[in-house]
Amino acid sequence: MNQMKRVLSYLLLALLAFSSCRKDNNDSVFSGTTDERINKVLGDYQAALAGAQYGWNARLETAAGSVYNFHFSFNDANRVLMYGDIDTLTASERKESSYRLKALQQPALLFDTYSYIHILADPDGGVNGGEYGEGLHSDFEFSLDSLAADSIKLTGRFKGSKMVLKRASQQDLQMWQNGQWKNVLLFEDLGSRILNYFKRLNYGGTQYEIQVNGVERTVTFTWKDAGGAAHQHTTGYIVNGTGIQLTTPLVDGANTISSFSNFSWNTGTSSFTMNVNGTTPSAIVGAIAPVVVDLEGPRRWWNFMAQQDGYWATVNGFHVNGVDDAFGLRGIPDFMFLVFWPRFGTDAGVTYDLAGWVHNLGGTPTIMFGAAFEPPQFSTNGRVVFPYYGTLGEVPPEAEDPYVNTAVQFIDPLGYYLVQTSASTYDMVSVRDAKAWITWEY
Known part of the structure; x- marks a missing residue:
């Protein structure tokens, strides 16, 4: 036992000596202080x-x-x-x-x-x-x-x-x-020249509706095949100095689209010309109707909030002829946002919807006034019309023009398409010429 203790003691001393040597060696490995090394x-x-x-x-x-x-x-x-x-x-x-x-x-x-x-x-x-x-x-x-x-x-x-x-x-x-990079970014700026909400690319004998989301850098293609069946393809894209590269190419039978390049604006035809896949000339033009109409879109949009006694909201109001907030809602003092509230109230036996103007009233969002509409008229071809019922509350002088212009746009007798753009957003697009629309979100 004593011999074992002596052996262990020798081992311990050896380890301590080795450790001391290692410490001394480490001190000599690095030159300079920590600050000097940084x-x-x-x-x-x-x-x-x-x-x-x-x-x-x-x-x-x-x-x-x-x-x-x-x-x-x-x-x-x-x-x-x-x-x-x-x-x-x-x-x-x-x-x-x-x-x-x-x-x-x-x-x-x-x-x-x-x-x-x-x-x-x-x-x-x-x-x-x-x-x-x-x-x-x-x-x-x-x-x-x-x-x-x-x-x-x-x-x-x-x-x-x-x-x-x-x-x-x-x-x-x-x-x-x-300016090569600037020219490529015309792809994300289609709306500054093509005023219609709907935009179409004709390629390989097929009309592809194209929606570009420059914020998320995605593009969505919608089309019908020869049998009339609807298809949709959404992909991310990457910008480079020569063009747009799709993350996942569109494959539609014999048609494949993987990139766009060589962009220019043709004033005579009001179209963006480009090359598809580097070599095939093509163009994007405006359209007044979607390639595929979402027949249940208007009713689905309205029912979603009607069933939960909630509202859709927008901070910009209508986009018209290329102009965001075309009627100047955001310039009204204390204006916060506009809501569309299905079945907001009842008057003389009429249950009405409300486009309500929400203002900051002493720090509290409050509906100050609004345009009321009779129950909406849904058509079998995927449109909705809002019959005017009256004005709720008192419209202040500084809001009168924005209010009237917004109400008049709402009650266009040709109505609107509803395009669902995400789980929580819809674009309400004028049937008349697709040059006026409003984005609703919750």
């Missing part, structure tokens, strides 16, 4: 960022899965010039702002003054079309994950979006400067 890492990133003669191509994937592209040119004075493919303005006007490299939990790149990259992360949905309070689930502060000779990988510090920088060539920069 500053060296930051200096390496700084040298890389500012040392790229033609800047950096950036591919940003938001936490929601949408992909955006930027071009950054950094200098040693903490300034950065950028383009972004958010819209035609950000793709054509180079913006200067500031940035910082900072040691946080790990080295980080911070865009510290408002710039194009902040637009995606802005919590105001009115800025980017995203969710209020969330924006487009993106970042403007990034952890620096890795540095290679020609690339840098980053992760958003709050939303976890992913960004990869790749060293740009002179040609890459020129594609932004000469």
Whole structure:
């Protein structure tokens, strides 16, 4: 037993000696203090960022899965010039702002003054079309994950979006400067030229209705086959300097659509011309009716709220002839939103619906006045008409024109199609010419 204790004691002493040696060796492995090592890492990133003669191509994937592209040119004075493919303005006007490299939990790149990259992360949905309070689930502060000779990988510090920088060539920069990126983004700007809600692409002998969602970067195709059966295909897309690449190509028998390129506006035919799959000329034109009418859409939209004594809401009112909030609702003092409330009340035996104007009354959303309608008239061809019943409440002078114009638009005798765009949103589109519509959500 004593011999075993002595052996164990020798082993313990040996381990302590070995441990001491390892500690001494570790002390000699690293040169400089912790701050010096961190500053060296930051200096390496700084040298890389500012040392790229033609800047950096950036591919940003938001936490929601949408992909955006930027071009950054950094200098040693903490300034950065950028383009972004958010819209035609950000793709054509180079913006200067500031940035910082900072040691946080790990080295980080911070865009510290408002710039194009902040637009995606802005919590105001009115800025980017995203969710209020969330924006487009993106970042403007990034952890620096890795540095290679020609690339840098980053992760958003709050939303976890992913960004990869790749060293740009002179040609890459020129594609932004000469308007190629701006031209590609005409695809997301169809509504500025084609005023009809419905837009059609004729390809391979088939009429495809096309809806582009530039916020989520998705495109939806709707069509009928030779037998009259309806089909729909929704896919994401990625913008590049030469065109639009569909994440999942549309396959319709002999027709396959995987990309669009070479966009231009033809004034004579009021159409967007382009090449499909790189080589086949085609065009997108306006239409006054959907390819496939949702025959139950109006009734489904109305019943959804009628059954729960709820309402649909919109902050912009009607879009007319290419103009959002065409009747100026948002310019009315204290206006918050417009609601459509089925079976809002009963008067003289008539149960009426209400387009109610909600204002901020002492901090409380309150219906101040509204246009009342008799029960809606649903047709078998997928339309709804709103017969006018009267005005509820007193309309203040500053709201009179917006109120009257909105009410007159509502009671168009030709009525409306209801297009369901998500589980919680519908577009109510004028049958007359499809140049007026309103988006309802809950």
